Amino acid sequence: MKKKTMKDIAMEAGVSITTVSKILNNVDMHISEATRERVLGIVQKYHYVPNEIAKGLRRKSSNMIGVVTYDIADPYIAKIVTGIESACRAKGISVLICNTDTEKSSELDSFRFLRSKMVDGIIFLRSLSSENAESISQFKIPIVVVDHGFSTDISDVGIVDVNSHAAAYKATELLIRKGCRQISYIGPSPSTGSTRIEGYINALKDCGREIRADLIYQQGDFSSETGLHGIASLFAGGCIDGVLCGNDLIAAGALLALSEKRLRVPEDIKVVGIDNISISQYLNPPLTTVDLHGREVGVESAEMLMSRIQNDVPLGEKFIDCEIVSRKSV
Numbered sequence: 353m354k355k356k357t358m359k360d361i362a363m364e365a366g367v368s369i370t371t372v373s374k375i376l377n378n379v380d381m382h383i384s385e386a387t388r389e390r391v392l393g394i395v396q397k398y399h400y401v402p403n404e405i406a407k408g409l410r411r412k413s414s415n416m417i418g419v420v421t422y423d424i425a426d427p428y429i430a431k432i433v434t435g436i437e438s439a440c441r442a443k444g445i446s447v448l449i450c451n452t453d454t455e456k457s458s459e460l461d462s463f464r465f466l467r468s469k470m471v472d473g474i475i476f477l478r479s480l481s482s483e484n485a486e487s488i489s490q491f492k493i494p495i496v497v498v499d500h501g502f503s504t505d506i507s508d509v510g511i512v513d514v515n516s517h518a519a520a521y522k523a524t525e526l527l528i529r530k531g532c533r534q535i536s537y538i539g540p541s542p543s544t545g546s547t548r549i550e551g552y553i554n555a556l557k558d559c560g561r562e563i564r565a566d567l568i569y570q571q572g573d574f575s576s577e578t579g580l581h582g583i584a585s586l587f588a589g590g591c592i593d594g595v596l597c598g599n600d601l602i603a604a605g606a607l608l609a610l611s612e613k614r615l616r617v618p619e620d621i622k623v624v625g626i627d628n629i630s631i632s633q634y635l636n637p638p639l640t641t642v643d644l645h646g647r648e649v650g651v652e653s654a655e656m657l658m659s660r661i662q663n664d665v666p667l668g669e670k671f672i673d674c675e676i677v678s679r680k681s682v
Contacts, residue, residue, distance in 0.1 A: 356398040365391045416446045417657060418466035420459060421477035424451045426574060427629035428599065428646050432477055432498065435650020443658055445472075452479055459484045467491065473657045494660045494667060498653045499644075510660070510667030512653040516626070519642040519674040520551025523596050523624040526640070528559050530682055532594030532622055536567040538582030538606060539598030540574050548598050548626065567592060574598060579605025587613065593621050600625035600632045603639055607681070611636070623681045637680035644674050 358376075362369045367387060375383060375391045394400075419436060421429050437447050448469060450462035459479055466474055473494035480488075480497050488495065496510040520537075527535050537552045549570065553563055569585050572578035579602040586592055597603035603625030607617060615621055617637055625632060628643035652670050659665040 414470040418471040428627040431646030432650040435647035439654035516547040517551040520548040524555035527594035535594035576605030583609035640682040
């Protein structure tokens with residue numbers, strides 16, 4: 353059956369296209385209940401769905417924003433996206449999500465796709481390289497960059513950042529206070545997560561500790577495999593009694609590797625993660641971690657972007673603080 357248009361709905365109901373539009377957009381206060389029910393009955397009969405892009409062309413707004421992220425499967429990223437969607441839903445805004453798998457070329461592909469859908473703005477979540485930022489800035493679309501240690505002079509770019517440096521600093525300080533002498537860091541390759549390794553190094557320096565390259569493992573990504581490989585590599589070179597992991601997934605892998613080596617946590621070695629994803633409380637032992645308030649990050653980024661789109665509020669910078677969540681791994 354041919355897809356019905358708003359004109360078809362109007363003709364069958366015996367009303368104008370404007371009347372159908374008002375009913376579908378809930379601005380039908382002066383339309384009789386009988387007419388409203390007749391139109392909605394026809395809409396339901398044909399499963400009619402308004403063309404949102406066409407509506408957007410008419411009002412120069414799609415009521416959609418885009419989100420570009422490197423890995424939607426990451427539980428912490430999912431917490432942020434949940435916050436974004438919650439804030440947008442409250443304002444009647446739809447969200448389109450693109451996954452880049454950390455590929456810079458995919459960032460541009462995702463940007464082009466979202467522009468083709470006429471989104472009103474884009475949130476780059478732990479994504480957007482400096483090279484791509486220069487290219488994207490030419491298109492004059494509001495952008496918010498989230499949790500990426502991003503710094504730019506490009507106009508119409510807002511920043512919502514968690515204090516990853518402070519998170520790693522606090523976690524390292526905690527391990528020192530708990531008596532650890534040989535504290536290692538396990539994190540992704542230096543191209544990502546750089547502020548976390550800096551927090552670890554600065555905490556050691558401020559406490560008068562030596563910075564030892566043989567206690568630092570930076571390879572792979574923010575996954576459990578990085579924790580598994582990190583423990584195997586670090587223990588091949590010597591003994592450690594404390595581990596700061598770049599995130600909770602890495603910590604999960606580290607805990608498994610330590611268990612396989614028959615090392616007790618926290619008696620033999622203490623472990624701290626970062627992010628406070630839901631699974632961290634169910635690990636063995638439950639993981640001490642640093643809460644980066646992912647959902648709040650998502651809400652703040654969405655509200656910043658929507659304020660720019662709907663009320664022309666200039667984009668700025670927002671920093672979300674972090675806090676230690678003490679459990680049984682320290």
